[in-house]
Amino acid sequence: MIEAYAVADVRAVEDLARADLPEGELMQRASRGLAEVVLARLADAGHRRTGEPRVVVLAGRGDNGGDALWAAAHLAHSEVAVGVVTLGRPAAGDGDDADTARAAALEAGAVVLDGDDRAAGEQATALLAEADLVVDGLLGIGGRPGLRDDARRLVDAVPDDAWVLAVDLPSGADPAGESLPDDLAAQVIADETVTFSLVKPVHLLPATEAAVGRLTVVDIGLEDDGAGEGGALQRSGARPVVERLTYDDVRGLWPVPDAHSDKYSRGVVGVVAGSVQYPGAAVLSVLGALGAGPGMIRYLGPSDVQWLVHQRAPEVVTAAGRVQAWVIGSGFDLGSGESVGADALAQRERAHEALASDLPVLVDAGALELVDRLSGRDAPTLLTPHAGELARLLSTLRGEDVDRRAVEAAPLAHARDAARRTGATVLLKGSTTLVVDPDDGVPVRAQRDAPAWVATAGAGDVLGGLCGTLLAAGLAPRDAGSLGALVHGVAADRASAGGPLRILDLAAEVGPAVRSLLSR
Numbered sequence: 001m002i003e004a005y006a007v008a009d010v011r012a013v014e015d016l017a018r019a020d021l022p023e024g025e026l027m028q029r030a031s032r033g034l035a036e037v038v039l040a041r042l043a044d045a046g047h048r049r050t051g052e053p054r055v056v057v058l059a060g061r062g063d064n065g066g067d068a069l070w071a072a073a074h075l076a077h078s079e080v081a082v083g084v085v086t087l088g089r090p091a092a093g094d095g096d097d098a099d100t101a102r103a104a105a106l107e108a109g110a111v112v113l114d115g116d117d118r119a120a121g122e123q124a125t126a127l128l129a130e131a132d133l134v135v136d137g138l139l140g141i142g143g144r145p146g147l148r149d150d151a152r153r154l155v156d157a158v159p160d161d162a163w164v165l166a167v168d169l170p171s172g173a174d175p176a177g178e179s180l181p182d183d184l185a186a187q188v189i190a191d192e193t194v195t196f197s198l199v200k201p202v203h204l205l206p207a208t209e210a211a212v213g214r215l216t217v218v219d220i221g222l223e224d225d226g227a228g229e230g231g232a233l234q235r236s237g238a239r240p241v242v243e244r245l246t247y248d249d250v251r252g253l254w255p256v257p258d259a260h261s262d263k264y265s266r267g268v269v270g271v272v273a274g275s276v277q278y279p280g281a282a283v284l285s286v287l288g289a290l291g292a293g294p295g296m297i298r299y300l301g302p303s304d305v306q307w308l309v310h311q312r313a314p315e316v317v318t319a320a321g322r323v324q325a326w327v328i329g330s331g332f333d334l335g336s337g338e339s340v341g342a343d344a345l346a347q348r349e350r351a352h353e354a355l356a357s358d359l360p361v362l363v364d365a366g367a368l369e370l371v372d373r374l375s376g377r378d379a380p381t382l383l384t385p386h387a388g389e390l391a392r393l394l395s396t397l398r399g400e401d402v403d404r405r406a407v408e409a410a411p412l413a414h415a416r417d418a419a420r421r422t423g424a425t426v427l428l429k430g431s432t433t434l435v436v437d438p439d440d441g442v443p444v445r446a447q448r449d450a451p452a453w454v455a456t457a458g459a460g461d462v463l464g465g466l467c468g469t470l471l472a473a474g475l476a477p478r479d480a481g482s483l484g485a486l487v488h489g490v491a492a493d494r495a496s497a498g499g500p501l502r503i504l505d506l507a508a509e510v511g512p513a514v515r516s517l518l519s520r
């Protein structure tokens, strides 16, 4: 599991560690680690023009800039041509550290330009044009989202083929990972981000993760080193606020049957999905559930759709009976007013019964309209909207229009609001999928496991079924949702193999994906 800590907690942990260390030691560790990563990337011929490697370091006025300046000094000592552009003159009496670091970089032979000086602007642009690698040390965890014009001019001058390595986080990105900057272009888009001991929300959450690139963690000694003392992190008592399951977590969470298992102990999934208009969703939902290995599947829906389900999955039972978790809503066409047909009415009735039961329910797509039926529900409930569906859901819950773009600009806040208002766990689908518990004290899960090729119709139906099997096996909604998202992503990766994928292939890869993850 990857765990991320809130920025305020990171500062508290660093303060604890700093109290036991010589002055400036943490920054020295950070900058040395940073310089080592830069050297390793330069050794990779792909990020290097011919001749002497050229690094340009952009350094802001805070400690993020301090890390970058000290790294520049270390690099200038190792046969690398280093140019530095500083930005933001320190306030009077506030610049000792930055001045020391700047002097160290100069003394080591780096070219240092004052980016606040207009005359140096052209030189800075020329320096950047020749860079193999650019270190972004403009803003760190003290940064507000967005870049000022002076910083933006520098960032715009970074050549496309330079490797952009962000210090701690891409400048301009929200350190808390909550929201996009107002102007999307006012942030650094990094190829790689080097952070120090602790992962922060910015690195894992959907609003900011895309700007982070590859995440490399350099150890600066904030965690328990096993020597028995307890690291600063452990002594601080800080708890993670965001988590990401990794492949190695699957074995510990997956419901693996044993010699005593039967179809009921493994879990029966009841699927109420599809309509005459959208019959395929029922097939995909069932196949997603089957891939994850349920005890049994009951499909309830229009007879034409049952027939179609049976073509792909003869083991599915279509009579009513015992169920351990419901999956409702994929491919619903509930209709409204006069236009409601008998089939749609029957589906709506089945969905109402599922929501009125004391069984776990996964609520997808069309069934999200039935949100008023959630009040008073105590059993585990997992809502699985995409951004547009979450906007509609919140519009209903708040009684005011919520725009899809508002959800995309601040996904976590909106998912959290929906979880709070409904008392359900909310899985917000996206390239990074969030799983938010209604209890604020529980860390959010953020999964990013699928290739972008998966953004295609039907992928959500498979995910719903897959998570439904995990709910029926007894997993809590947060585990079912995040584990389901991980396995769905791995299956998508296998089906895609670097190219376009068919959703039936994705569904067929769910079982093999589980097998490969369990045998790691």
Ligand SMILES: NC(=O)C1=CN([C@@H]2O[C@H](COP(=O)(O)OP(=O)(O)OC[C@H]3O[C@@H](n4cnc5c(N)ncnc54)[C@H](O)[C@@H]3O)[C@@H](O)[C@H]2O)[C@@H](O)CC1
Pocket: 011, 014, 015, 018, 026, 027, 030, 060, 061, 062, 063, 064, 065, 067, 138, 139, 140, 141, 142, 143, 144, 145, 146, 147, 148, 167, 168, 169, 196, 220
């Ligand atoms: N505290 C520690 O012990 C350690 C800190 N480290 C580094 O220190 C960083 C945090 O340093 P700071 O707290 O100085 O914060 P920053 O380096 O993020 O800088 C904050 C400064 O930038 C200004 N600022 C904020 N947003 C701005 C914006 N959008 N445009 C222009 N100016 C803006 C602020 O007023 C403040 O002066 C970390 O990210 C990390 O890189 C590391 O050296 C590891 C150890």
Ligand SMILES: [K+]
Pocket: 064, 136, 137, 138, 139, 140, 166, 167, 168, 169, 170, 171
């Ligand atoms: K940065």
